[in-house]
Amino acid sequence: MKKIVYSILPAVLLLTSSCQQFLDVQPDLQVDQSQAITNASTAEAAVNGMYNRLGNDSYYGSNFPALSYLSGGDINWTGSQTAPQEIFARRVTSTNGYVGSAWAAIYQTILAANYLLETVPNLSDPQLTADRKNQILGEAYAMRALSYFDLARGWGGVQLILKATYAPTDNTGIPRSSLTDTYAQVLKDLTTAEPLLSNTTNRNRFTRKTVWALRARYHLYRQEWEQAESYATKLIDDTNYKLVSPYSAFFANNAVATTESVFEIAYSNSFKNGHYNWWLPPALSGRREWAPNDALVKSLNDATVGGNRKELIAQTAAPGNLWYGKLYYRNPLGTDPAYVIRIAELYLIRAEARAQLGKTTLALADLNAVRSRAAVPASTAATKEALLTAISDERRVEFPFETDRWFDLVRTGRVATVLGISDTRKYVFPIPNSELLADKALTQNEGY
Structure with a gap:
């Protein structure tokens, strides 16, 4: 999908500046790039289109979380379709439809961000103030960071596409970066986004606080415990974020935000x-x-x-x-x-980071904050090893239907113990075969 002429979201780009109207349109069609983002109205529509990409059925709307659900050992597949059955049975191939559609959707989200990053700085419109430009750019950087983070934890090192795509030949021939370099790009984008974004609370859009939460998760994955603890604390100490009680209060009775x-x-x-x-x-x-x-x-x-x-x-x-x-x-x-991320995860990120740092009493307090909200007895884990096991077990029942379990087992090295999968080459998904055929610079993950 990186090689296809990039599509910025259909008619609304040309017809309306209404955020709500735009969010009511599925991003499917292709428009003339030269006319897509020309003023404040079309820029705002393109920002909403970028969020639609994130929420698309092939990304967070279904398929990307399914890669984690169906791989993680707690969810059964009861249907007859081949693609999810392969994931559930852990016999994924490079032609798997879920893998291919998730990969494509993530890169489409990156392309949406890239196009905003390239066009918005050059727009001249009185309604597009410097502060508003900065906010849009910050959201695009943060979106690209989240997208590359998901690619890294799903597929390992990937091609880093950092420029807008206008023609099928654009951004081809780029070799895969290492996992280290892919994660470095995530951190670079998060770092760039942070000062551009407003320091407000918005549960549906990227703000500086969202970046702090994503940085806490990033540093956890990179085993940078001090930073993970520090960024998680920023959210936990903010009174705008609290564990709601009982557990179901964040989703029951049509609750949102x-x-x-x-x-x-x-x-x-x-x-x-x-x-x-x-x-x-x-x-x-x-x-x-x-x-x-x-x-x-x-x-x-x-x-x-x-x-x-x-x-x-x-x-x-x-x-x-x-x-x-x-x-x-x-x-x-x-x-x-x-x-995408809840305050409960920040508590458990900080608990894990503190356990790794030897702060067992503080780690236990964070773990028990989550357990208390769930109305389960307090944990008495007293050693680093016991705490880490308890935290992993807690994440399993706290986020069973969110995008967590498989990636959690991989990053903690527990896949073989919990699922019996000893071939570490299978801890990442295959690069879609269609992408390999489209760009000879792209190489397959070992073992596929």
Whole structure:
């Protein structure tokens, strides 16, 4: 998809500057780039288009989280389609549709960011003030950082496309960067974004605070414990972010943008979140092709493990008695948020960083803050090793239907222990075969 002439979102770029109207349009069509971003109105529409890319069904709206759900060992695939079945069985190939569509969607998001970064500084429009330009540029840098972070944790080192794409031949012939260099680009973009962004609280758009949260996660993955602790603390100490109680309060009763949420993607009737279709049973107008397995159901229903997180699951009536996930449940269907990062994760990031730094008492306090909200007994883990195991176990039941479990097991080196997968080459996904055919400079991950 990097080689295809980049598409900035259809008619709304040309017809309206309304954020809400634009968010109600799925990004599908291609427009003349020379006319796409020419003033404040079209710039604002393009920013909204960039967020639509992030929320697309192939990215956070469905397929990218599914790569983690179905790989992580707690979710069963109950359908008959080949692509998700391969992921669930851990027999992924380079022609897998979910892998290919997620890869393409992430690069489309990067291309949207690149186009804003290239065009916005040169716009002359009285309505596009210097501060507004900075905010747009900061959002684009932050979006590119998140996108490359997801590529890095999913595929390893990738091609770093840092310029806008106008023609099929643009940005071809670029070799893959190392994993270290890919992560370095993530940090560079986050660092660049931070001073450009407003220091406000917005749960659906990038702000300086969102960057701090993403930096905490980034430093955790890079095992830079002091920085992970420091950036997590910035969010935890901000009174705009709090663990809501009970656990279900951040999603039940059509709740959106609660103090629990640091960054969530908003959807609407015409820009839908595809998760519901896979989680809900047919009686609730879904297909229930992703379902919690027996072990996860047992854990969530255990008062000492899941506590009030049991509200994440429900069971159909007899004779089926089928367990299903109900994080994505809303009516109208598909209007559920997609949760990119919550304050609970910041607590557990800080707990893990503090455990690694030998701050066992403080680490335990952070872990128990999350457990207390879930109404489970306080942990008594007293050693670094016990704490790290307890934190990993906590993440499993805290984020079972979010984009976490597989990547969590990979970064902590627990894939072989938990899932029995000893071939480390399978800890990353294959590069899509279509991309290899389109650009000979792109090389496949070893083992595929």
